[in-house]
Amino acid sequence: MIADNNEIRYLNENNSDLNIDPFVPQEENITKNQAIEQTIMMMIKNGHYAPKMIDDQFSKKVYDKFLELSDYGKLFLIQSDIDEFEKYKFSIDEEIKEGSTIFYDLVSSRIKQRISDADTFYKEALLNPFDFNGNETIELDGKKLNWAKDIDELKNRWKLSMKYRSLARFEELIEQQKKSTNKKDKDKTEDQLEIEARESVKKNMGFYFKRLNKISESDRFASYMNSICHVVDPHTDFFPPKDKQRFDEEMSGKFYGIGAVLQSEEGNCKIKSIVVGSPCWKEGHLKVGDVILKVAQQNEDPVEIAGWDIEEIVSIIRGKDGTLVTLTVKHLDGSNEEIIIKRGKVEKDETFAKSAIIKEGGNNIGYILLPEFYADFQDAGGRRCAVDMRNEIHKLKEEKVNGIIIDLRNNGGGSLQDVVEIGGLFVNKGPIVQVKSKSENAQAMAVRSNEALYDGPLVILINQASASASEILAAALQDYNRAIIMGSTSFGKGTVQRVFPIDDFFQGNKNLLPFGSLKLTLQKFYRINGGSTQLKGVTPDIKIPDLYHLIDIGERRDSNSLVWDQIAKAEYKPIVSLVDFKDLISKSNKRISSDPTFDLIEKKRVPIKKTIRKQFLFIESIEI
Template sequence: MINKFKYLLLGAVLAVGLAFSLPHGEESKKDKVIVNLVYNVLNTSHFAPQVINDDFSSKVFDHFIESLDYNKRFLLASDVEGLEKYRTKLDDEFKNSELNFFDEAFGVYDTRFNNAKGYFEEILAEPFDFTVEESFETDDEKLEYAKDEAELKERWRLYLKQRALGRIEEDMHDQEKALADNDTTVDQKTFAELEEKAREKELELHEDWFNNLEDLERIDWVGVYMNSITNIYDPHTQYFAPERKEDFEISMTGQLEGIGAQLQQKGDYITISKIITGSACWKQGDLEEGDKILKVAQEGDKEDEAVDLVGMSVRKAVKYIRGPKGTEVILTVQKLDGSKMVVPIVRDVVELEATFAKSAVLGEGEDKIGYIRLPKFYVDFYGDSNHNCAEDVKAELEKLKKDNVKGVVLDLRNNGGGTLQGVIDIVGLFIDQGPVVQVKAPGTAPKVLSDKNKGTTYDGPLVVMVNQFSASASEIFAAAIQDYNRGIIIGSKSTFGKGTVQNILDMDRAVNFTYNDVKPLGALKLTIQKYYRVNGGTPQLKGVVPEIILPDNYNYIEFGEKEEEFALPYDEIAPAKYTEWKEGTGAYAKAIKNSNKRVKDSPKFALIDEYAQWLKDERENTVLSLNYEAYHKEQDEFREESKKYDNMRKTDDSIMVASNTVDIPMWDATEEKQKERDRWFKGLKKDLYLHEAFEVAKDLK
């Protein structure tokens, strides 16, 4: 959760470099001001200030080298060894506002950058031989730096060969499928023609990639180095370099205008870092956080007209994805399991209404259960609206009570958080006064934040749905409900595990007028507090563990805050004074037992668990054959195996879903609203996870 949002910022740390001249005059002064500001703010205001010593220096050294050449395709082992003299000096440089290591490292990188440009041009000039037995390691962490230029060039050859192979195999598969389907719209080309086409595409792609890097300025790379420092404090503390004026919107929002997603550049790939609630891609449903965008095409484009985004900068990629409302963009993405999916999205502005709480009635008669979907903990974030998440949830509860529901399911899946006061107020709808969450800044006593309103809006059975993307405010809510024993939490093996709060400092406001000549200086996002549950624990790292755990894609893949190298640790403080909920809790044990049996006996959940294991196994298989026949066979087997998982998350038994009585006129008002309702209800009826939450709620009544 971030306090006092001034603007939304891209969370990208580019893992590449480029040449530039050494600083002089105002540029050198600007560097020193930035480093000095970052040093002073981090060590006076961060939640957990670091000891700036040789150990700190060593961590910064490793982090920056990795950021500079994440894929190990530029630097030699001897280059890194030559920079080792700085390993224990960066603490002193940081204190003295110096960038000697940074400048020398980029000098070395400049040479290797230009060498690599020659490598790919030479390699792609000749056909690849896909009949020989060669392989490519896709996990960069398993690679060592090349010992000499010959080994480095060979690494480039294998890298480019596997990229070309992927293109060829995909085209050949499409041609084979077209023949089998008697589809004459797909051109049938020879292997040699497809091989040449693949190399031409790779040449074009890498020329653009290198040119894009050369367009970046020194301040961008100072930012990369600053983040090698800030990330040692924690993964959410980050320096943002000022962007050029024409890129202002992109740099401030990090948003793919038209589809509603935020992105990061990680190595060669642009990845989806966040789905904007209510946006076009949120409504479409196929795009997920962590997806890598491989290609983008426009409505009406032929297949070979799709633009390859691998290696492209965020700035350039956005230009292909943006477009007028109502037009279609087609993204080819790579999912976490390595599979590829074509995702067509009709561009739109973010539909703010889709971020609001809304409700429906599940089941009928004595089995009627209320359902509330809360996509985020919002407040009046557009300036002219009366919407507030707590007031809206309260209104939905009142509607459901009029329909005499016997329980309520509150859905917080994929809810990344929002306003702190909002979550406190919503917890207050379900408890009769009391502490909700504790916050602690460094050197201060914990502050207990409480619901001070007497009484409850709803005191019946409650089930809260979460998943691994439920974070921050969602975790505060789930933790409070769990600590009070107010309801049952159901979902993934744990929520995300982010228990920290950040503030954003505009660095231009942190200096006086004598530094106007070096502005803009950028911004610093800073972790300033930690959240704690009322029982004294924190969501940090551990998240919230549900009483009922449902299998999902991440069963065997570690995910969330705990996977961050420098995440702040889990700790505990004294619990707040609170009284557990008593009414109706006697049914909890039976409801949990019944659910566990249903899940154990469910073929669908068994298939999801099998898929999760398969996904893990696929991720661990990091070596690709570069022999076409072997690779083609592997891909065919992969495609065939994945078919059985296509509908695993849809239940075979539909839930009866209806509007609450109060909202019927609203849904019936226009044809557009009717279609929106029907789309929503269609998804709810077949939602396997909601079906189980519904059964749990029935067991609690």
């Protein structure tokens, strides 16, 4: 999970970690957006670990970021729009201080207008056949494009984009025709396939624009506020109420619904998969491939959901534990059925720790995959990764494994408290990480147990998408000499966030609520040797070539990231190992350098990087 990469601490209901006065608006007629903006900025100013100066440079960064979020591909706005916006480039800081949203209001209004214009451009472009025989190029990276100088140039961009998409679909249809055994498909001419390709693109674009037109004012303003928050630092985030709920579900690995994964496909809502043990799995009638036609709440009339956005469908199928929902579905055989399902707790199994035993050369090696450092912040009795890790290690010890590998690749972080407890499974009493607030000295978070659960050979796997809590664990075990770290240099995130309800910090018109939540960077964490993982990450003892090593990810790519620094080391004693780590690492590196498989990976890196940019597909799936 690299989209978030956030280190989250447990929440206290009294918000004692943010000891600031609430925002009291002076204006009687303050709008909801203005109230959200001013409350968030007050929280950042008084609570953030390293708040930025709100000046012209800050304004320019917000300006650039919001326009990038609003129209990354440069397919909506034109140069005259940008010329009009330019006068606000260095005055957004003044707007923030005054509680004004003039720049946001202007851009938001213009984007809505340009989306309406583009809705006609793509349809016009798809009216007539395309000639795929000429030589044309298309730039898919908006950062490399200038803004279209006028409407005519914008129309041409849409035509080229539709031609590109139609060509991609045309090639897919050609390949399908080659593999088909159906005479009707085999007899189709290229002209017929070209028409079919354009019709397919037109249908998908229709769904895309329908979603664009359904973007709410709340979501648009959230994008603007996050443009501001991300200039402060990449991990300070504003969550509107529904996004906060989604965040909690990601962190806990559970939600309440029926336990099916939905996929939006050409306007239909299909069942992509069913979670084993979930309410719909137990009920038994819902099948993979079924199309949902209608949804009815308990004692209410059914609602037809054809053409709905998938998130809208999810919102009416999920609900409180024990309540009923009725789905009218069309099965693969063409028959329709009404299925009544009692909602219940659904756990995302892919979130949780799992173990296996690898048998190699007469040895049994334990393997534990930990996808994230999950914890249920809303339920004290909910699942926590530290408890699950302890259980998995117990299982492996009972099997008398000769060593354990913990796979933290692509683990973007999670609960700070849990990573400390997991560290304690491998080292005796001592510090795991140092945490520093802006106005306090660093404090060590230490293991309380006097005896580690497992003291055998240990390997930690990391890669560039291993962030935050993953880096804490890998760094601590590396500093203690307790484990060998293998893989590629980690993400480089060394900051700690807390999530606060914004409503608690607003004293004004309660009719404007709810506002949502703010995830705020409050602290930095440091290795027990005094170094920081911020920007630099954790360097593995044994570097393993990675196909995606050249992809530009990591904290260091963001100019708004907090700086690297170091503090005094904590009091700890590295473990004196019976194994010569240096000799082991040297031999491993020699084996890797002479292995033809890794040599092939090195040669494949650049071609893979060149093909990493792909056409956006209008297909998405969400669990319900």
